[in-house]
Amino acid sequence: MTPQMIEMTLDEFIHASHLPSDTLRRMIEAGILDPHADTAGDWRFEFQMVFTARRALRLHRELEIDWSGIALALDLLDELEQLRYENRMLRQRLGRFTDG
């Protein structure tokens, strides 16, 4: 079984994310999702955006954050995750240097 790495069309994305179209529009306007246009001018979504959209939706409903606030929060959360990952890797490598 070979996974699909290809991008999703608008229909596929709506199908996979269950987003109502006005919510989708708001997320794109706020820059939470940034699909790109293919050569025919149709939208293409990376499938990882399904998870971004779900996370954004949870934050919107459960923390009552507006869309531009969510865009900022997601950026910062990504950065935080990245820094934590780097920190973990650096600590691990430092450990190999100082132990033994």
Add this chain to the structure above:
Amino acid sequence: MEFKDYYKVLGVAADADKPTIKNAYRKLARKYHPDVSSESNAEAQFKEVAEAYEVLKDAQKRAEYDELKRYGRHGKTFEPPPDWQPSSGFGDSGHTTFSGDFSDFFESIFGGAQQRQQPYSGTERGFERRGHDIELDLPVFLEDTLSEESMPVSFEVTEPGANGQLTRRKKHLNVKIPAGVGDGERIRLKGQGAPGTGGGPGGDLYLRIRLVPHPLFDVEGHNLVITVPLAPWEAALGAKIEVPTLTGRIHLTIPAQSQTGQRLRVKGKGLVGKGHKGDLFAVLKVMMPPGSDDKIRQQWQQLAESASFDPRAEWSKR
């Protein structure tokens, strides 16, 4: 069933007004929301908070809850009164804030999940319904990322059986891990999630790649890093040593006058990148031999007398 004190969960008084309740919820939600929190039990905590808010924000539900609270206080365990009718179902707001499951306690008062709207599952048509997506963590060894072979993946799905009852079934798949996939990346298997009902399509299966930490190699993008211990004389005089890679041992030439922390690049011995192969970096670490006998100590002594090396020369400049 234990009676849940929603006021206590939100840390507000029993006569708190709406803005106070909202404020308390927001503060706790920011603290415990699983998407933003790093607290260890965030998810369970958030569930409690969300459930409490679900009830207390809604005037009708809150009134019902208050009534039960008076009734249920006497005993230690709680059972709804035999004639209890969940009247509101979903209250004045028409939708729930929280998208997860509520506790048994909540459902015994306000009705079960089936009464709730499923706000964002837009693909239902009649009884035809798309299956749920399934998300799994897939631990992958570094060696596996180089292999052409498929990896076995098993998971459980719930599907309606012949009699309409939901049954659990183990599903087994062999999945080809795409070259160049990194830690935390997801891969998507279309239609391989939970089966749909009434002829609806299956949900998707998402596998989140988790690279298993390796005892020797650290990952840096598509490159690998290995720490190479050297004896002081190997660092001083140079050496030819054997170094393990993911695909077997190789010979590596250590130049004379090498330093701790120096990186030597072994081309193409890293992970498979998208389109190119990563490299292996050997980071040198000069190690002192453990305790030495008199003869060795004499030789160090000779070295100390003949070498004019001041490792702290930088300090004396100031």
